[in-house]
Amino acid sequence: MPPDHNGGRQRLTATITRERDKITRLVRARLGRFSELDAEDVVSDAVLRLLERADLLAEVENLTAYLFRAVGNSLTDLLRRHRRTEELSPDQEDRAPGPDQNAQHQQWRDLLEAALAQLSLAEREVWVAVEVEGYTFRELAEQWGQPIGTLLSRKNRAEKTLKRLLADPNQEGKTP
Secondary structure: OOOOHHHHHHHHHHHHHHHHHHHHHHHHHHHOOOOHHHHHHHHHHHHHHHHHOHHHHOOOOOHHHHHHHHHHHHHHHHHHHHHHHHHOOHHHHOOOOOHHHHHHHHHHHHHHHHHHHOOOHHHHHHHHHHHHOOOOHHHHHHHHOOOHHHHHHHHHHHHHHHHHHHHOHHHOOOOO
């Protein structure tokens, strides 16, 4: 059966129409010092990403929660980009990293590798394929013969585990 682009778009449009004010207020509250234009940009960015993947939306049971999660992810991306540009002063942009920065970078890589090792093989494969290698869920579903929903679920579990382990590196080796 072909993907239901129109059904997904219609459901998303109805959900956005119903929840847009609430979502925008939430984003404004979390942005604080940013302008109103940024809040609208975050919401629009998330909606655009979802519209591009309308065929996936047919598999989403709670579209409102999915929309809020997508907006939250867009907001996190904006805040990370902004924080990175604030952290770099003009003279730092052109300099090579020093020994301290290299050591911190290596320490972070070691922590990430240890956390990845704590994931199940299936979760680790999906996370690496999407986040490191840049595959889309559609590509992985076709290559691996797995439903997209299963891959989304595995990646979600992997992200939760990684966030927990990287927030507290002493959790290494403990089961959730």
